[in-house]
Amino acid sequence: MRFTASYIPTLKESPADAEVVSHKLLLRSGMVRRLTSGLYIYLPLGLKVLEKVSRIVREEMNAAGFQELLMPMVQPADLWKETGRWEHYGKELLRFVDRHAREYCLGPTHEEVITDLVRGEVRSYRQLPVRLYQIQTKFRDEIRPRFGLMRGREFVMKDAYSFDADTTGAETSYKLMYDAYCRVFKRLGLRFRPVEADTGSIGGNFSHEFMVLADTGEDTIAFCHNCDFAANVERAEVAWRGAACSETCPAVEQVATPGAHTVEEVTAFLGIGADRLIKTMLFRVDGNVVAVLVRGDREVNDIKLKNLLKAQAVELADAATVQELTKAPVGFAGPVGLGIPVYADHELQGGTDYVAGANAADAHVLHVDLRRDVAITAWADLRTITPADACPRCGGSVSLTRGIEVGHIFMLGLKYSEAMRAAFLDEQGKETLMIMGCYGIGVSRVMASAIEQNHDENGIVFPPPLSPFDCILLNLDARDATVSAQADALYQELRSQGMDVLYDDREERPGVKFKDADLLGIPMQLVLGGKSLARGIVECKDRRTGMKGELPLDGFAAAFAQWAAEVRQGWEERS
Ligand code: ATP
Ligand code: MG
Numbered sequence: 001m002r003f004t005a006s007y008i009p010t011l012k013e014s015p016a017d018a019e020v021v022s023h024k025l026l027l028r029s030g031m032v033r034r035l036t037s038g039l040y041i042y043l044p045l046g047l048k049v050l051e052k053v054s055r056i057v058r059e060e061m062n063a064a065g066f067q068e069l070l071m072p073m074v075q076p077a078d079l080w081k082e083t084g085r086w087e088h089y090g091k092e093l094l095r096f097v098d099r100h101a102r103e104y105c106l107g108p109t110h111e112e113v114i115t116d117l118v119r120g121e122v123r124s125y126r127q128l129p130v131r132l133y134q135i136q137t138k139f140r141d142e143i144r145p146r147f148g149l150m151r152g153r154e155f156v157m158k159d160a161y162s163f164d165a166d167t168t169g170a171e172t173s174y175k176l177m178y179d180a181y182c183r184v185f186k187r188l189g190l191r192f193r194p195v196e197a198d199t200g201s202i203g204g205n206f207s208h209e210f211m212v213l214a215d216t217g218e219d220t221i222a223f224c225h226n227c228d229f230a231a232n233v234e235r236a237e238v239a240w241r242g243a244a245c246s247e248t249c250p251a252v253e254q255v256a257t258p259g260a261h262t263v264e265e266v267t268a269f270l271g272i273g274a275d276r277l278i279k280t281m282l283f284r285v286d287g288n289v290v291a292v293l294v295r296g297d298r299e300v301n302d303i304k305l306k307n308l309l310k311a312q313a314v315e316l317a318d319a320a321t322v323q324e325l326t327k328a329p330v331g332f333a334g335p336v337g338l339g340i341p342v343y344a345d346h347e348l349q350g351g352t353d354y355v356a357g358a359n360a361a362d363a364h365v366l367h368v369d370l371r372r373d374v375a376i377t378a379w380a381d382l383r384t385i386t387p388a389d390a391c392p393r394c395g396g397s398v399s400l401t402r403g404i405e406v407g408h409i410f411m412l413g414l415k416y417s418e419a420m421r422a423a424f425l426d427e428q429g430k431e432t433l434m435i436m437g438c439y440g441i442g443v444s445r446v447m448a449s450a451i452e453q454n455h456d457e458n459g460i461v462f463p464p465p466l467s468p469f470d471c472i473l474l475n476l477d478a479r480d481a482t483v484s485a486q487a488d489a490l491y492q493e494l495r496s497q498g499m500d501v502l503y504d505d506r507e508e509r510p511g512v513k514f515k516d517a518d519l520l521g522i523p524m525q526l527v528l529g530g531k532s533l534a535r536g537i538v539e540c541k542d543r544r545t546g547m548k549g550e551l552p553l554d555g556f557a558a559a560f561a562q563w564a565a566e567v568r569q570g571w572e573e574r575s
Helices: 021-028 044-063 077-083 111-121 167-187 263-270 302-308 319-326 346-350 415-419 443-453 481-496 510-520 530-535 556-574
Strands: 032-036 039-042 074-076 095-097 103-106 130-139 154-164 192-197 206-213 219-224 230-232 253-256 278-285 288-295 314-316 342-345 354-357 363-368 378-380 398-413 423-425 431-433 435-442 471-475 501-504 524-528 537-542 548-552
Touching: 021 032, 021 443, 039 044, 044 130, 044 154, 044 167, 044 443, 074 077, 077 103, 077 111, 077 415, 111 154, 111 415, 111 435, 154 167, 154 443, 167 192, 167 206, 167 398, 167 435, 192 219, 192 398, 206 219, 206 443, 263 363, 278 302, 278 319, 278 354, 288 346, 302 314, 302 378, 342 346, 346 378, 398 415, 398 443, 415 435, 435 443, 471 481, 471 510, 481 501, 481 524, 481 530, 481 556, 501 510, 524 530, 524 556, 530 537, 537 556, 548 556
Parallel strands: 192 230, 288 342, 342 378, 471 501, 471 524
Antiparallel strands: 032 039, 074 103, 095 103, 130 154, 154 435, 192 206, 206 398, 219 230, 219 398, 253 363, 278 288, 278 314, 354 363, 398 435, 423 431, 524 537, 537 548
């Protein structure tokens, strides 16, 4: 492709509203443009990258025995009412009515539609398993669309679904997808990690997320240095291995703590460690308010709370609710005499003589013994894992790292087949529900996360499988007929080697061309100008390492092929 014949509107400056590096670079390199909040236009180069991701995904889905179909983006409300998600999915579901006043939504995911399809067609165990997928545009009315393609409202997803006759079959489908996902992300040249995950609004029995490792990721992953445990901190269990405390403590005593609301303020005021304090957080859980207790130096994990209470929605109680229930401003809630259900983290059993809020303004209570002074509704694992915790599997040491969720696979079990009566006749002629799995890859998010993981101060550093072109050829003297004739010849030679080449034939200053070449992140750069031509060489540069070399014009084909193999090899060894 000649640069002069292509639409690659690169920008010198980062647009001010772009916060993360992938967003900045996607805009600057002329790959995407923002239409409005959460909606993006893929320009020709961006579309090429998107299609490269799709192609690899498609190949691996096909290889795993899943077949492609395409479902509508618009979905009738009736199906969502059958599963109850019309009510529960919340505001991310964009709903509307047609001219006949029939209700619809834009599909954020397709469990309902595909289950409706399969229940209407499959009658016998002989027709199972059914394994299907699509690559399609999704819409989620995200509360905070941000970071460009990372969290759009409209985005491209590969979603796959499996229907099996029994658990063994369903586990086989799940494993097929797990392995296919590993191959996809490996082939894309990304550093990634599968982790145990929460099932969220999709639901089901268990799930794994696939995380691209990057410091800018929104997710935190806990992993063990000793065994293969790796989980999103949203769900990483915290094993409590301590013994219940048997000591007694003096009677509860209220003390004044004027103006001390936060853990830091209270512990400083009373001169105690944060592990001596009980943090009391009030949550609204499906309309009811409950209290959750963790040690002062810990964080409540609201997803664990949601799962424990099998709730649809969990959110922090607002200030008015806290004031009404505790008779005090926010910051003085405590479990003693609170009068609502109290859930306490396991770890608090290991101690007594705690400090807690007094449910009175500017006051705390000393000498709290949770077993003596509070009717605990349940002890449970309610806090977020920290690097100081032991691995819940083997007791080894745990570290945290950041990641971007690019894929998520779910063992759904009977959740949708039960609600929608997706049944078949088994070998004995008995009506049985199908066991489902669903499997998503954020195709457009993969594009952004590849850039988050692979860039430098000059621009994108595309892993070769994702790059819009294999190679960029710069003609530094586009006005010079001799140089241009030689550059044209190189362009033809590269193309005859099967290379997809961007040929920068613009009459621009060399500096502009070098900058754009680095910005676009194409793995291999070749540079020809009057000087190099006189010396009978072409300069080459590996975009990833910055390493430069010279290839002879005489015998160019073989020299280039060898260098290209080295560049690819370098990428493979990196991951
Ligand atoms: P998140 O927790 O990031 O909101 P999710 O858990 O809601 O994602 P899934 O329902 O598992 O996402 O969707 C499958 C995949 O689709 C995700 O792994 C992610 O890669 C992608 N995805 C989800 N939401 C978005 C979005 N708003 N923009 C781009 N990609 C997305
Ligand atoms: Mg998810």
